[in-house]
Amino acid sequence: MLPVFLGSAVRAAEAPAIAAAAAAGDPERYIARAAHGLASVILRHLGAAGLPAPEVSGPVPVRREVRVLGGAGVRGRRVVAWVGPGNNGADGLHALSLLAARGAEATAVLVTERHHEPGAARLRAAGGRVLPASGPAAGRALARAEILIDAALGTGANGGIDLPGLEAGRPRVPASAWRIACDVPSGLDADHGEADPSVPAADTTVTFGELKAGLLLGRGRSLAGELRLVRLPGLLDPALLGDPAFSVLSEREAMDSVLSPRPEEHKYSRGVLGLVAGSPAYPGAAVLAAHAALATGVGMLSAFTRGTARLTFSGAIPEAVVSRREDAPDGAAASRVNAWLVGPGLGDEPEDLDAARRVLATDAPVVVDASALAVVAPSAEPSPVPRLLTPHAGELRALARRLGADWPDPLTRPVAAATAAAKALCAVVLLKGSTTLVAAPDGGVLAACSAGPELAVAGSGDTLAGLLGALLATHAARAAAEGRPLDAAELQRLGAAGAVLHGLAATRAPGRGAEPLAAGLRELLGPR
Ligand SMILES: NC(=O)C1=CN([C@@H]2O[C@H](COP(=O)(O)OP(=O)(O)OC[C@H]3O[C@@H](n4cnc5c(N)ncnc54)[C@H](OP(=O)(O)O)[C@@H]3O)[C@@H](O)[C@H]2O)[C@@H](O)CC1
């Protein structure tokens, strides 16, 4: 898991080391190291060697398009940096001088009058140019740029960007230029990912010290592009850094959460999922959830649906045992259920909501999705097995309204919103979005960043719900065999794993829309 911190926490945690370096007569110690990391990422991208490897992480487990420039080597490459007034600009100047020393045609475009003079002097000494943004030479350099480094503002940015040089230069950069942000795209809020329309988008962001939450939340997810982390050992004071805002689950960790059946297992020992879903108005959601559960791997699917949805469901999912809705959760077909999924296409008639309430009153693990969220009530006590709730931002807002809860807004403060809801409801709350956050009642948050916008289709949430139901059922069965219940931490991890797998499945799906996602999941997980 990769920890992610608020940008403001990283900024606070670097202050003592920076002050100490300055007091020791070495004020540029960390700037030089950050610049070395930035230049090294650019050189590697160009297939050029020349700098000893810094601590650069491999790609962060966040779904991105990686842009590759044609050609090889750095010699003669036209690299231009927007350079601002603070240390971010200083990083850019130092990185440019490293590239200039290796033969790049390096140009700093000063977007403010104030800038880091030693960095500018070093760039000139290495053969690079330093130009004011207002002059014609800067315009010409920008118009020919192959690589554009955004070093205008870093974590010291406050308010909207007011950098006339940046504003004027932006339209003149060729669309083909590789845009690389130094630490954060200029003007992006590094805590929450808020950004006004003036924030320039990057293809790649090279960030320093630790990953900043704003790069993964809100607009940051698309503005930051591919992420590279350059660690600067000794820079950050752990006491000031505090706990991560959240941690990103890797693909490997997600894949490892899927249990393979043991040779001696039978359908009941493997895990039975009780599916309370589908209604005459929404028969398809139950089918989508069922396909995803079967693709993830359950021993048996016991579905409880009503009206004409029963026929639709039986026809589509021949291996499921299909019962009447009123038989959940007490009928014979429910006796072996290890975990429940309630909600996809459930409907909101009184009988639908009654069924959801009955399932929530059991002490089996349950995924609560879609309209079943309407029966969730606050709880002072955790149930023996916590619930996994799967709202998107709109559903979480509706839940807060119904309960009269004063939770932060899930769109602008998703980490705080999911955490507040998890605490108030004593449940694991999986807040769906382009970055999906999974909060546990004890306050820890995990994140899944594998999803792309192709998941923004009706029915993809039903697929996620089925996937999550299968993970819960198989793990609950395994835990029961070991004589223990699933705890909140396990449920949270399974929630995050499911969200990561959902995003990965979309990359393997044979077509667009929600229906092919289950095939993508089968392809991803192989026979289980
Ligand atoms: N420190 C280190 O050794 C290390 C730090 N690192 C690097 O330092 C970066 C942080 O540097 P930083 O603290 O100097 O802040 P930075 O983001 O460059 O800008 C602040 C300047 O911009 C100005 N300004 C602010 N908002 C503005 C606006 N809206 N419109 C216009 N101007 C605005 C602001 O002016 P002020 O408002 O204070 O008058 C101030 O002059 C960090 O992101 C990383 O890249 C790495 O090298 C690792 C080691």
Ligand SMILES: Nc1ncnc2c1ncn2[C@@H]1O[C@H](COP(=O)(O)OP(=O)(O)O)[C@@H](O)[C@H]1O
């Ligand atoms: N822009 C996006 N990028 C990545 N994932 C997305 C995006 N939009 C939606 N998703 C994912 O798609 C799913 C949509 O779920 P939901 O809104 O419940 O849809 P439905 O109920 O119609 O099936 C969620 O898992 C969400 O995280």
